[in-house]
Amino acid sequence: MKVSYYPGCSLHAMGKEYDLSMKAVSRALDIELKEIEDWSCCGASAAHNTNFDLSIALPARNLIAAEKDAMDVMVPCAACFNRFKMAEHHLKADKDLKARIEGALGAKYQGGIAIRNPIDVIYNEIGIDALAAKVVKPMTGLKPVSYYGCLLLRPPNVCQFENYENPFMLDKMMGALGADVKNWSYKTDCCGGSLSVSKTAIVVEMCDKLMAGAKEAGANCVVTACPMCMANLEMRPSPNMKMPVFYFTELISLALGLPDAKDTLKSHLTDPQPLLNQLRLI
Amino acid sequence: METFLEEVNKKIHGVPLQACYHCRKCSAGCPVASHMEYNPNKIIKMIQNGQKDKVLSSSTIWLCLSCETCITRCPNEVDIARMMDVLRQMAIEEGRAAKEANVLKFHEAFLSSIKFGGRVHEMLMTVHYKLKSGDFFSDVDIAPSMFLKGKLALLPPRTKDMKSIKNIFEKTKTK
Numbered sequence: 397m398k399v400s401y402y403p404g405c406s407l408h409a410m411g412k413e414y415d416l417s418m419k420a421v422s423r424a425l426d427i428e429l430k431e432i433e434d435w436s437c438c439g440a441s442a443a444h445n446t447n448f449d450l451s452i453a454l455p456a457r458n459l460i461a462a463e464k465d466a467m468d469v470m471v472p473c474a475a476c477f478n479r480f481k482m483a484e485h486h487l488k489a490d491k492d493l494k495a496r497i498e499g500a501l502g503a504k505y506q507g508g509i510a511i512r513n514p515i516d517v518i519y520n521e522i523g524i525d526a527l528a529a530k531v532v533k534p535m536t537g538l539k540p541v542s543y544y545g546c547l548l549l550r551p552p553n554v555c556q557f558e559n560y561e562n563p564f565m566l567d568k569m570m571g572a573l574g575a576d577v578k579n580w581s582y583k584t585d586c587c588g589g590s591l592s593v594s595k596t597a598i599v600v601e602m603c604d605k606l607m608a609g610a611k612e613a614g615a616n617c618v619v620t621a622c623p624m625c626m627a628n629l630e631m632r633p634s635p636n637m638k639m640p641v642f643y644f645t646e647l648i649s650l651a652l653g654l655p656d657a658k659d660t661l662k663s664h665l666t667d668p669q670p671l672l673n674q675l676r677l678i
Numbered sequence: 679m680e681t682f683l684e685e686v687n688k689k690i691h692g693v694p695l696q697a698c699y700h701c702r703k704c705s706a707g708c709p710v711a712s713h714m715e716y717n718p719n720k721i722i723k724m725i726q727n728g729q730k731d732k733v734l735s736s737s738t739i740w741l742c743l744s745c746e747t748c749i750t751r752c753p754n755e756v757d758i759a760r761m762m763d764v765l766r767q768m769a770i771e772e773g774r775a776a777k778e779a780n781v782l783k784f785h786e787a788f789l790s791s792i793k794f795g796g797r798v799h800e801m802l803m804t805v806h807y808k809l810k811s812g813d814f815f816s817d818v819d820i821a822p823s824m825f826l827k828g829k830l831a832l833l834p835p836r837t838k839d840m841k842s843i844k845n846i847f848e849k850t851k852t853k
Contacts, residue, residue, distance in 0.1 A: 405797045405798040453849075546743075585709065590744055
């Protein structure tokens with residue numbers, strides 16, 4: 397299949413491991429990516445916290461640019477995904493807002509393309525069986541907990557993600573890679589990402605709680621699909637609470653034996669290589 | 679004259695706050711309720727009571743993480759997360775000092791970065807935030823390793839059509 401691709405600012409900086417592994421996995425699974433022409437930032441938390449119209453106009457600019465190619469747009473960053481879905485929701489529900497935003501952008505919003513995150517695309521378009529069939533290096537010994545966080549799931553009527561209080565797509569995907577996925581109670585809890593820089597003490601507490609939950613469940617790593625969660629969970633837990641955190645696409649890359657799968661492991665702030673070495677997975 | 683409740687309801691543009699029957703599910707699920715001056719459901723009550731000053735000058739509106747757990751679990755679909763956005767924007771438009779000043783300063787630094795290049799440059803944004811907040815020493819230990827790992831780009835990324843970005847900021851400007 398072919399989709400429009402919106403990397404967003406994070407995937408070109410802090411979250412570059414996600415961008416690289418996403419591209420590698422897409423190649424391996426025959427998902428052709430076409431980057432949105434001259435994309436711009438989605439506005440993230442900063443826009444919706446301060447100016448509603450701005451928070452709709454910024455993602456709308458990219459949605460309109462993607463509409464030219466008339467394909468589903470795949471948005472790997474959970475924060476960008478959320479802002480895209482939010483813009484779509486409000487533009488479709490509020491005619492006055494739509495007129496104001498179109499005025500600011502000097503272009504019309506059609507609303508005809510679907511906004512999708514890669515978990516949904518891989519799970520529903522490629523399928524778990526097809527993914528499992530491509531595994532050449534089972535992730536034996538890896539005990540991840542799947543961490544979905546907030547932005548893929550909530551609000552549910554906007555994000556339309558499966559089973560928003562107890563999602564399972566990532567769990568099944570990791571299981572298909574041969575990992576021993578652990579069940580836990582914090583799949584959808586917030587990591588505090590939006591206050592990570594400005595109210596760090598609160599966020600340390602939140603991340604420690606998540607890591608304690610993961611350890612209690614018997615996990616040796618955490619799997620995420622959000623660059624905010626990744627940065628936060630790598631930087632903020634107390635030193636004795638840290639454990640490796642992977643983008644789910646990095647583990648797919650490793651399990652599929654993709655040529656550059658090891659490259660992204662070097663730039664993590666919490667080094668996952670000792671764990672993978674110990675399990676003889678790299 | 680419009681009451682505070684009417685004003686907030688109009689801006690939320692959804693289920694009116696009067697639908698809240700104070701079951702406190704929002705506050706029970708809120709991950710930062712224990713750090714807030716007033717719990718989310720208390721804020722609703724205060725809006726109903728017309729306590730505008732207290733609400734808009736509270737720490738609560740700035741500590742809300744926008745995790746959207748409240749709206750997800752509200753039995754009456756009161757959009758508390760959207761309410762918090764509305765309250766923050768009202769506080770800004772009225773020129774009130776944010777009780778959690780650094781939270782707002784971070785948002786401002788982030789938006790400046792978009793205004794400057796269309797995309798966020800994390801290093802410039804961080805420097806900007808540090809200059810605004812005076813918080814020079816946090817995370818200085820992490821920065822060098824981020825740089826060595828190639829996570830901090832030297833050159834700011836840029837959207838080519840900057841005119842469209844300028845227009846967006848200009849035309850959505852509130853005051």
